[in-house]
Amino acid sequence: MHVLLIFVDGVGLGADDPAVNPLAAADTPTLDSLAGGRRWTASTGWQTTDRAEFIPTDAVLGVAGRPQSGTNQATILTGINVPAQLGYHFGPKPDAPTRALLEETNLFKTLIEAGRSADLINAYPPRLHHDINRGKTLRSSIQHAAWAAGLPMHTAEDLLSGGAMSEEWTGKAWREMLGYPDAPIFTPHEAGRRMVELSRGYEFAFFSHWYTDILGHRGPFEDAVRLWETIDGVMRGALEAWDDDEGLMVITSDHGNFEDLSHGKHTENLVPTVVVGAQKAAFADGLTDLSHITPKILRALGMLGL
Numbered sequence: 645m646h647v648l649l650i651f652v653d654g655v656g657l658g659a660d661d662p663a664v665n666p667l668a669a670a671d672t673p674t675l676d677s678l679a680g681g682r683r684w685t686a687s688t689g690w691q692t693t694d695r696a697e698f699i700p701t702d703a704v705l706g707v708a709g710r711p712q713s714g715t716n717q718a719t720i721l722t723g724i725n726v727p728a729q730l731g732y733h734f735g736p737k738p739d740a741p742t743r744a745l746l747e748e749t750n751l752f753k754t755l756i757e758a759g760r761s762a763d764l765i766n767a768y769p770p771r772l773h774h775d776i777n778r779g780k781t782l783r784s785s786i787q788h789a790a791w792a793a794g795l796p797m798h799t800a801e802d803l804l805s806g807g808a809m810s811e812e813w814t815g816k817a818w819r820e821m822l823g824y825p826d827a828p829i830f831t832p833h834e835a836g837r838r839m840v841e842l843s844r845g846y847e848f849a850f851f852s853h854w855y856t857d858i859l860g861h862r863g864p865f866e867d868a869v870r871l872w873e874t875i876d877g878v879m880r881g882a883l884e885a886w887d888d889d890e891g892l893m894v895i896t897s898d899h900g901n902f903e904d905l906s907h908g909k910h911t912e913n914l915v916p917t918v919v920v921g922a923q924k925a926a927f928a929d930g931l932t933d934l935s936h937i938t939p940k941i942l943r944a945l946g947m948l949g950l
């Protein structure tokens with residue numbers, strides 16, 4: 645039994661409007677199949693299919709204002725409603741109180757301290773390692789959670805040896821933008837298979853994708869449509885490789901943004917949580933907001949009573 649959590653930053657469920665919502669405009673047969681043959685929008689609603697539960701999930705968490713990555717990624721990884729506890733949404737990087745909560749408890753840490761295996765399976769470029777080590781930038785809440793558990797933040801060497809993956813899956817960004825002509829390159833379909841294979845080395849594997857949030861802030865729309873179609877290809881490979889009896893594959897996001905390119909801000913829309921695996925119904929039961937993800941994963945891994 646293992647869990648692969650695929651985190652896609654800043655993707656909410658928006659209008660059925662192909663002029664502003666890339667999810668309503670893109671051609672995504674695989675993603676649609678996970679939502680009863682429908683595109684992922686606000687009108688989709690909860691869907692149960694043979695393979696998946698599609699669960700519209702609250703990311704506002706009862707706190708006024710637009711949800712942000714710092715506090716909401718922390719909510720996903722602690723099981724605590726962090727915005728409610730602090731009284732505000734904060735991001736994109738976590739502030740000191742959010743970091744303190746992550747250092748106290750988080751999913752990676754709970755698992756590692758119990759002798760279980762967990763990993764943040766992304767590779768990060770030397771520049772980011774350098775800036776973090778020099779105090780020039782903060783870790784994201786996701787990176788901070790892994791760090792607080794004593795996990796390594798993977799490097800370019802891990803990418804080259806196949807021990808970690810590019811956040812955009814295919815490796816193109818490492819070749820074309822980060823100066824690694826030898827970086828392994830995958831089609832989206834191959835990358836999806838590879839992500840599943842990598843996840844099998846851990847009881848809990850977290851894959852973090854953030855470019856959706858970048859395009860949600862600044863577009864252009866055509867790139868956003870293309871990215872969502874790439875993600876469809878990744879999920880086609882992932883679903884082919886995934887055996888429903890091996891555990892749970894979960895997709896979720898921290899807040900809306902990418903689904904409404906009529907402006908460059910986050911939204912208060914519900915976000916999609918999708919769960920694939922034989923135990924999907926138990927995972928989905930009662931899941932209504934982002935604070936439920938961690939307890940559901942701990943239960944699935946036998947770490948909490950039913």
Ligand SMILES: [Zn+2]
Pocket residue numbers: 654713736857858861901910
């Ligand atoms: Zn953002």
